[in-house]
Amino acid sequence: MKKGLFFGLILLSVATSCVTKKKYELAENGRLDAIARENVLKGELVGSRDENDRLRERLDVLIRDTAGLGRQIRSYQAMLNTNMSEQEKLNMLLQQKMGELEERERTINELQDMMNVLNQEVQSLLTNVKDALLGFGSDELSVTEKDGKVYVAMSDKLLFESGSARVDKRGKEALAKLAEVLNKQTNIDVFIEGHTDNKPISTVQFKDNWDLSVIRATSVVRILIQDYHVKPLQIQPSGRGEFMPVDNNETAEGRSRNRRTEIIMAPKLDKLYQMLK
Incomplete structure (x- = not known):
């Protein structure tokens, strides 16, 4: 019995010793693996830091090199300007001015061509208006050209009764002939100006000459637009009263000439204005 107990204790001791040794070996292996992984991570971190440092150093070198290159270029430019002879400087300035002159000459030629075209249009308009109004006498109207514009001055006896703003039959005939020209040449601006003599007027309909x-x-504008279909945006009416006379108001003949309606026609100058800008 004692022998059996003794052998049992021995077996238990051996078994316990084996289990403890295995646990120790597993723990030791885990510790060694952890140390190895830590060393790897430390190595990778150190490598990453070293790579960042190398990149920073390279960037700093590039920045310094770029700054130095910029200084060298500016230095070379200064040396070039310093070493350039007065003759060379004058040649460069001359070439620059010649380029500016050529550009101005091109603009002037374009403007001159455009002015020639406008003058041709004015002469054509003048001829067409004279032909259209050929049947009216010099005491009824006149057609002239001045400063690139065509003026048709219609007397008040052609258009209106004395002290009235209603256009009579003979006046409408003249406006109909003129409207035929305006409807064919829509690239012109038309200004209708009313003029009076200096004799005061005060009626129920009109307060004064204005x-x-x-x-x-x-x-006149209303008849041209409504009866003869001239484009409304092409025409601009205005009143001048007695303040732009063409003759002396001291005589009956002079006052008669001053009482007129002027129809002023001019080619549109939009393109010319754009070029001048």
């Missing part, structure tokens, strides 16, 4: 001149101009 009123009379403005309303007469508006009456």
Whole structure:
């Protein structure tokens, strides 16, 4: 019995010793693996830091090299300007001015060509207007050209009764002939100006000569637009009253000439204005 107990204790001791040794070996292996992984991570971190440091150093070198290159270029430019002879400097300035001159000459030639075209248009318009109004006498109207514009001055006896703004039959005939020209040449601006003599007027319809001149101009515009279909945006009415006379108001003949409605026609200058800008 004692022998059996003794052998049992020995077996238990051996078994316990084996289990403890295995646990120790497993723990030791885990510790060694952890140390190895830590060393690997430390190595990778150190390598990453070293790579960042190398990149920073390379970037700093590039920045310094670039700055130095910029200084060298500026130095070379200064040396070039310093060493350039006065003759060379004058040649460069001359070439620059010649380029500017050529550009100005091109612009001038283009403007001159455009002015020639406008002058041709004015002469053509003048001829067409004279032909259209050929049947009216010099005491009724006149057609002239001045400063690139065509002026048709219609007397008040052709268009209106005395002190009235209603256009009569003979006046409408003249406006119909003129409208035929305007409807064919829509690239022109038309200004209708009413003028009076210096004799004061004060009626129920007209307060003064300003009123009379403005309303007469508006009456002419209304007929051209409504009866003869001239484009509304092509025409601009205005009243000048007694302040732009063409003759002396001291005589009956002079006052008669001053009482007129002027139809002023001019080619559109939009393209010319754009070039001048």
